[in-house]
Amino acid sequence: MPKNTAPVLLVSSLPANMVDFTRRLPMIVCPGCGSWVTLSGSHLPVHRGDNRPDAPRDHTGPRRPRCTASGRAVRMDTTAAEVGARLFRDEYDGRNRHRTRTAHPMAPAPLPPVHHMAMAR
Numbered sequence: 001m002p003k004n005t006a007p008v009l010l011v012s013s014l015p016a017n018m019v020d021f022t023r024r025l026p027m028i029v030c031p032g033c034g035s036w037v038t039l040s041g042s043h044l045p046v047h048r049g050d051n052r053p054d055a056p057r058d059h060t061g062p063r064r065p066r067c068t069a070s071g072r073a074v075r076m077d078t079t080a081a082e083v084g085a086r087l088f089r090d091e092y093d094g095r096n097r098h099r100t101r102t103a104h105p106m107a108p109a110p111l112p113p114v115h116h117m118a119m120a121r
């Protein structure tokens with residue numbers, strides 16, 4: 001495996017929703033390809049760009065290119081509690097929400113008051 005010279009990836013620098021501590025080994029979203037990879041050591045595992053461990057492998061097709069982030073050094077510098085707190089804070093932070101865009105149809109002109117209608121006759 002060629003050595004990956006990219007700078008060390010700090011898990012705390014990833015958004016909280018890209019870190020998963022609910023499994024036996026922590027998982028993160030690969031910054032190179034966006035797929036979930038399991039962290040079992042100090043480096044990202046070697047994986048293909050469309051990493052899908054649950055899907056059956058197609059051994060007859062061409063080899064898929066290796067993800068450029070494979071083998072990148074990773075430092076686990078956060079805890080499940082910190083990630084959970086960040087996730088909770090980010091979820092309730094209004095800046096992360098989409099603005100509500102409401103289309104108001106053109107309102108018809110208001111009718112004249114009833115006593116003005118009676119005087120117009």
Ligand SMILES: [Zn+2]
Nearest residue numbers: 030032033067
């Ligand atoms: Zn990747």
